[in-house]
Every structure is written in C-alpha cells, then in structure tokens.
Amino acid sequence: MHFDSKDLTHEQLVHLYKSLLLPRLIEEKMLVLLRQGKISKWFSGIGQEAIAVGVTQALLEDEWILPLHRNLGVFTSRHMPLHKLLMQWQGNQSGYSKGRERSFHFGNAQHHICGMISHLGPQLGIADGIALAHKLKKENKVVAVFTGEGGTSEGDFHEAVNVAAVWDLPVIFVIENNGYALSTPVTEQYRCEALVEKARGYGIDGVKIDGNNILGVYDTIKGVRKYCIEYQRPYLVECATFRMRGHEEASGTKYVPPYLFEVWEMKDPIKNFEQFLLSKHALSKETIEAIHQDLKEYIDVECSIGFNAKPMVVDSVQELADVYAEKKVDVGGQKYEVGSKKYEESSVQGSSIYFSHPPVQQSGSVSHIRFIDAIKEGLHQSMEQHDDLVLMGQDIAEYGGVFKITEGFVEAFGKERVRNTPLCESAILGASLGLSLQGYRSMIEMQFADFVTMGFTQIVNNLAKIHYRWGQSANVVIRMPCGAGVGAGPFHSQTNEAWFVHTPGLKVVYPSTPADAKGLLIAAINDPNPVLFFEHKALYRSVSGDVPAEYYETEIGKARHVRAGDDLSIITYGQGVIWAEDYAAAHPEVSIDILDLRTLLPLDYEAIQAAVERTGRVLVLHEDTLTGGIGGEIAAWIGEHCFQLLDAPVLRCASLDTPVPFNTELEASFLAKSRLGETVVKLLRY
Structure with a gap:
C-alpha cells in the first residue's frame, strides 16, 4: 500500500x-x-x-x-x-x-x-x-x-x-x-x-x-x-x-x-x-x-x-407528544411568526425550529373564486410570505403543472424556487427532507395522487418518523390531486388518504370548499410537520365560493359544521361534502346534519361526538373504497366512545372494493354517491 x-x-x-x-x-x-x-x-x-x-x-x-x-x-x-x-x-x-x-x-x-x-x-x-x-x-x-x-x-x-x-x-x-x-x-x-x-x-x-x-x-x-x-x-x-x-x-x-x-x-x-x-x-x-x-x-x-x-x-404521554413537532416555541422569551423579519434575523435562523403563524384577522375583502384558484392563491401568497419556500414537481415551472395551478409562478419567483423535477418521486421527497434539515420548507406536487406510491418509503418511513426518531422537523407539504368522477381510470383516480392516516407523524387534510382549500394549504405550509394535502380534481373547476383575499390559516385538526339537522348526521369530507349537500337539498323532507371533517389526521373527535349527539344516527361517507377506509376508524371510535348516544348502528357509505374503472357508467356505479340514497333510507328505518 x-x-x-x-x-x-x-x-x-x-x-x-x-x-x-x-x-x-x-x-x-x-x-x-x-x-x-x-x-x-x-x-x-x-x-x-x-x-x-x-x-x-x-x-x-x-x-x-x-x-x-x-x-x-x-x-x-x-x-x-x-x-x-x-x-x-x-x-x-x-x-x-x-x-x-x-x-x-x-x-x-x-x-x-x-x-x-x-x-x-x-x-x-x-x-x-x-x-x-x-x-x-x-x-x-x-x-x-x-x-x-x-x-x-x-x-x-x-x-x-x-x-x-x-x-x-x-x-x-x-x-x-x-x-x-x-x-x-x-x-x-x-x-x-x-x-x-x-x-x-x-x-x-x-x-x-x-x-x-x-x-x-x-x-x-x-x-x-x-x-x-x-x-x-x-x-x-x-x-x-x-x-x-x-x-x-x-x-x-x-x-x-x-x-x-x-x-x-x-x-x-x-x-x-x-x-x-x-x-x-x-x-x-x-x-x-x-x-x-x-x-x-x-x-x-x-x-x-x-x-x-x-x-x-416509560411515559406514553411523552411518546405520543414527540411524534409531532410543536408549532410554537419561545426564543428569548418572545414568540416569532414564521417568515417574519424578526425570525430571519434571530439566532435560530436556518435551524430546524419553526414558529407559529396566527390566523389573520379578516378585513372583509372577499373574492368569489373557484376551488382551483383558491389553491393557487394560497400557494402564491405563501411564496410571497416565505422566502424559504421551494416548490418542486413534474412540469410545474413554465408549463404550470398539469392543472395549471403554478402557472406564472416561475415569472414571479424564479426557477430556483419553482423547480421542474425529473420523473423521480422518491428522490424529490427525500430532497424535501434535506431542505428541512437546512431550515427550508417545501411543497411537492404529485402530478396525480396515484403516483405517490413511487415515494411511499420516503413519506411513511423518513418524513413521518424523523421527529419521533431524533427531534428533526420535516416542514414538507405534498399536494395530492386525487379522486374519480372524471373518467380517468384506475391510475389517475384514486383517493388514497387511508394509506396515510394510519401513519403517525403525518398530517392529512382534505378540503371541500375554496375557502378551506386556501386556508388549509397556508396552514400546512406553516406547519413544521409533513402534511399530505388532498385536493379533489372534480372540485377544481366545478365548485366556487367566497374566499378572503388576505393571507389566513384554517386550523388543521378542526372540522366544519356545514348544516344543522335532526334526523341523521353525515360525517364526510372532500367530494363527499358536495354529495351530502346535494342529497340534502334534493330531500328537504329529511333533516340532515352534515359535518365536514376537513382534516383526517388528526381527527376532530370533539366535533364527531357533537354530530352524534345532535341526531343519534350517523352515516360516514367517503369516496375511498370501503374496506380499510377511514370510515371504519370513525365508526369504531363512535361505537367505543359514543355508544350511549346512538339510536342506530353507524353505517358506512363508500366506493366499491375495486380499482377505479375507466368507463363512466362503471365509474358512476363504483362511486359511493350511487349508494348514498339507499344507505340514508336504511339508516332512517332503524
């Protein structure tokens, strides 16, 4: 030698x-x-x-x-x-x-x-x-x-x-x-x-x-x-x-x-x-x-x-507490906001410490915009708010993404922060964690939620577990365009949230309104934990609503009471909220209470219990397939904690246990919406 x-x-x-x-x-x-x-x-x-x-x-x-x-x-x-x-x-x-x-x-x-x-x-x-x-x-x-x-x-x-x-x-x-x-x-x-x-x-x-x-x-x-x-x-x-x-x-x-x-x-x-x-x-x-x-x-x-x-x-309370990074910390006895100049100048700049950003007091300025435009607005305002936010995904730069949500972002923020990626979900999700180690936050767009399987290990084993393992935050948002109803077949139509709600360390949000889409996306970007942000493709251009113009958060982990009713409660989220509202409007003879979960991990159990108390009859509705869907977890929790409040067994209405078919008639039969009416009738007959 x-x-x-x-x-x-x-x-x-x-x-x-x-x-x-x-x-x-x-x-x-x-x-x-x-x-x-x-x-x-x-x-x-x-x-x-x-x-x-x-x-x-x-x-x-x-x-x-x-x-x-x-x-x-x-x-x-x-x-x-x-x-x-x-x-x-x-x-x-x-x-x-x-x-x-x-x-x-x-x-x-x-x-x-x-x-x-x-x-x-x-x-x-x-x-x-x-x-x-x-x-x-x-x-x-x-x-x-x-x-x-x-x-x-x-x-x-x-x-x-x-x-x-x-x-x-x-x-x-x-x-x-x-x-x-x-x-x-x-x-x-x-x-x-x-x-x-x-x-x-x-x-x-x-x-x-x-x-x-x-x-x-x-x-x-x-x-x-x-x-x-x-x-x-x-x-x-x-x-x-x-x-x-x-x-x-x-x-x-x-x-x-x-x-x-x-x-x-x-x-x-x-x-x-x-x-x-x-x-x-x-x-x-x-x-x-x-x-x-x-x-x-x-x-x-x-x-x-x-x-x-x-x-x-052994302290189980502490074990549970360490799964997620806290959103608020004190530095020198003061609380700083994420992205503020004081934060940037503080002694912890560039570290893995993150701070809270409180909801903005809404001034009353409101725009009536589509679901897709609300997502774009929330993302754009977040890019303005945070110089350390990097966007990554296939075709998201000059092309603007397959759904055009990031169209114009390159001109506004430059190619360093709006990055086209090679076709490699795992490496890019890994890179998002690397950015977090250096104090950056990132948003990764899955072209379709179905493609997330290519980066599954990074999400459930790296991003989800890292804070529990050694206290490192992972400030990463993964946008998940999902859902059927557009005739896209088995590889572009899944709503696969159930894969992730089983994984401690992740947060999973799923808005149904433009206002929540914007507010939850901003909240997700401000959260020091990895967040999967499900956005239903069928809602992009079919749903509009009033959205505050300013930068604001919708709190992660809090459900929204959509509609008061006395006969039965429908607990749902995403496209299911639209189906429930449409059914209630078409059947005024039934007094239907609707709860929009908005966040699936963590669940708002207090709101779920309140929905049970209001009617005593609960239907859990989701587009995901029945077996292993989150409806089973919610029904089990209600049976364990709210049994005395029930007047009937908790029923689930979900999509068929098959892949999502391409033919539109098969797809319509596949979706939970096709069985909503008969499930409501069955519940009312108990």
Whole structure:
C-alpha cells in the first residue's frame, strides 16, 4: 500500500492515525460487550475505517454527512461523546433517539449528521435537498452521502444521482464497495467492471480509489470537495474495501471464501498506516503504545458513564407528544411568526425550529373564486410570505403543472424556487427532507395522487418518523390531486388518504370548499410537520365560493359544521361534502346534519361526538373504497366512545372494493354517491 503524505505535517498525520484507531478500538470493545449481552446488535466496520474517517476529516465540521451503519468513524470524527453513543446502542433513554432507534439509525443536527433508515437508498435523496439548500443560500459547502455496492442497485441511487446531476448539486456520493451486500457477492449484484462507471451514465465524473488507504481517501475527498464547490457539480467516489466480519455479528462469514480474509488482512488500513508513520518517524513504537493506552482508557471511562445511565422510564404521554413537532416555541422569551423579519434575523435562523403563524384577522375583502384558484392563491401568497419556500414537481415551472395551478409562478419567483423535477418521486421527497434539515420548507406536487406510491418509503418511513426518531422537523407539504368522477381510470383516480392516516407523524387534510382549500394549504405550509394535502380534481373547476383575499390559516385538526339537522348526521369530507349537500337539498323532507371533517389526521373527535349527539344516527361517507377506509376508524371510535348516544348502528357509505374503472357508467356505479340514497333510507328505518 503506497501512502503519499503530500504537505501534511507529522501532527496532522498523527491526528489521522488517532482518528482511524479510535473506532477500531471501540469496535473491539463493543464485540466484547456484545458477547456479554450488554448491547444487542453490532454492525462491524472493522477493515474499512479509512473511508468513514477519511471522508469526515476532509470535510468541514458544519458540512452534512449521511452515513450508514458501518461508519462509526464518522460519528467519532465529529466528536460525538462515546458514552452517549453507548447509551444509543443500548436503547437507553439518554441516547440520541431516547431509546426509539438502534445503532446508527439516528441523526443529530448539531453534528451535521443525518441518520440512515434500514431501507438504505432513501437517504441519498436527502443529500440532494441539503445540497440544494446550500446552493440557494450561495454557500460554498458540500454534502457527503454513503451507500454500499448493494445500495447502488436500488432505484433511489439512480434517482438521487440523476437529480444531483440535472440540478448541478455539490453532492459527493461515496460507495463503500466491500464485496458483499449481506451475503450477496458483487458478481450477483452488477455486471459493470466497476461501479464508478455508472457516473458517466449520469453525465458526471467519478473515481475509484483504495478505500483502505486513509491518505488516499482523505486527499481524494479534499480534491473532490474543491471540485464540487468550484463547478457546483456532484461527484461519485467508489471506495474498494472489505469487511472483516459479518454483515452483523449474528450472520457470520461462512459465505466468504477464507482466502479473502488473508488477502485483506494484508491490506488492513490501520496496520499499514502505522507502518508508514513509523517509517516516516512521525511515530515511534513507544508513542503508538501510549496512544493505544490513552484511547483504551478513554473508552473505559466513557463506557463506565454509559453503563451508569438512568433506567428507562416509560411515559406514553411523552411518546405520543414527540411524534409531532410543536408549532410554537419561545426564543428569548418572545414568540416569532414564521417568515417574519424578526425570525430571519434571530439566532435560530436556518435551524430546524419553526414558529407559529396566527390566523389573520379578516378585513372583509372577499373574492368569489373557484376551488382551483383558491389553491393557487394560497400557494402564491405563501411564496410571497416565505422566502424559504421551494416548490418542486413534474412540469410545474413554465408549463404550470398539469392543472395549471403554478402557472406564472416561475415569472414571479424564479426557477430556483419553482423547480421542474425529473420523473423521480422518491428522490424529490427525500430532497424535501434535506431542505428541512437546512431550515427550508417545501411543497411537492404529485402530478396525480396515484403516483405517490413511487415515494411511499420516503413519506411513511423518513418524513413521518424523523421527529419521533431524533427531534428533526420535516416542514414538507405534498399536494395530492386525487379522486374519480372524471373518467380517468384506475391510475389517475384514486383517493388514497387511508394509506396515510394510519401513519403517525403525518398530517392529512382534505378540503371541500375554496375557502378551506386556501386556508388549509397556508396552514400546512406553516406547519413544521409533513402534511399530505388532498385536493379533489372534480372540485377544481366545478365548485366556487367566497374566499378572503388576505393571507389566513384554517386550523388543521378542526372540522366544519356545514348544516344543522335532526334526523341523521353525515360525517364526510372532500367530494363527499358536495354529495351530502346535494342529497340534502334534493330531500328537504329529511333533516340532515352534515359535518365536514376537513382534516383526517388528526381527527376532530370533539366535533364527531357533537354530530352524534345532535341526531343519534350517523352515516360516514367517503369516496375511498370501503374496506380499510377511514370510515371504519370513525365508526369504531363512535361505537367505543359514543355508544350511549346512538339510536342506530353507524353505517358506512363508500366506493366499491375495486380499482377505479375507466368507463363512466362503471365509474358512476363504483362511486359511493350511487349508494348514498339507499344507505340514508336504511339508516332512517332503524
């Protein structure tokens, strides 16, 4: 192994050696603790420490790194206290994730580290968002994100690298090629000679290096960092290495030919660098022994602290409270508004702290506009209100989106903030989380709600869980044009809110009026949590109403009492509100009470109970299919909490349990509207 120290001083070389040795000694200690049952699981990086350490040492301390579970050197090089890491590995309440995550599945904004999720690939898109934030702020910084050779087979790798290339983002994609994805060898993973060849396919540069050579990794990343900043381009670095232990300790290494261990033992990153430093007289054997002793003493002291942590205290109230970010905080004893100049000038500018924006006192100026125009107005005013709001989606820039909601936005706000995206829902949703890490808020338009499946993991596993996992806000709004009734068939007509109301950490809103469409969209953009904003396509140009001209919020989580009645209550939302109103107007002989939920997560249970109290008979109406729809949850809650108020069983009226058909006659039969009348009659007969 050839080392080139270039202009590094002996002091710098020794610093790299200590940084390389520390994670190795910690790992050796952890393997002992694992056998003793003091930690439950360990993913060993023994043999490939030079990559994590070299990359981290080559970056500035305030440049984000997105590591994997074999990158202990990232965490130690960022000076994260070992005792707190140990608490994390034990699942202790004093760890970085309060016992909610294991090993390295956590992040920490203070140390500019974003933790992985088990799906591996989705973190690549997050790096794009962080880099985009640097670009928007005109900051000369890069982002480094790790993946394994196995991870390059995932679609998220393709999407993230392609977005970084198309958007000219300063991202360093680091591939740790250690030969095996768990037990799958590279011969069963890809057919190219080297993974770095993939760089050319995306129109970017890349290099393959010896991942066991600490000076080679350090020097390469230093140079790549300079390149990415100077040219505002991404770069791919493939690091050839090997892991000397199993994927994790329980899996063993029987699938690896024994001779490989002999080959790579000779390439040990620490032993070889140690010999080089001895030859350079940067270290002596005595100094090496002293360094080993000092680091082992440090590890023992930190372990004694870590194992003396307070025992877990289970508090379900606190667990529930930590699922969502709070909207109001004090800074210096003062409350600031989102987007205000005082907020921008405050000491927390650019952090993940968000503030409340109270509803505006309406002056009385009102316009009678369509549902679609109300959405556009709310989005436009939000762009004016927040310089840190970025819009992303397919065809949303010059074209204005397939429904023309963002038409004219490029001229008003520029292409940096109104961004056409490649066809890659997962990477863009990941990028939205990356923007949040840097204090930005974003709106992503799904061209159709049906297409959200392509980014499902990002929503339910990254965006939804991140605040619970490590206290990071995700200020992201996902607009979901949805619904049938327009003859668009099974892939452009779903109303799939039920997929998401089951996921803690998300908020789901679904307006039925222009006034609520505007107010709820503004509220969603001001909310520090990920919000799915469902907007029914059939309402876009068919429903009009009075909408206040000013900037205002409609509170998320509060239902709207649409119409008072005595005979029965219809609890519904979205297009269902229109169906219920039309039926009530056509049947004046029935006194129908209508409740528009507006928000599906969280539900307004107080308003639901009040609707039950008013009539004693409840029909839950929604366009979504029956089985697993939110109507079942509402009916169950009423049965559990309001049984004594009922005069009849709660009935549900929903669409057929089939995909949405294309033929308009089949579609009409599919929709819940076709069964509303008979369900009302059935309920009244009890």
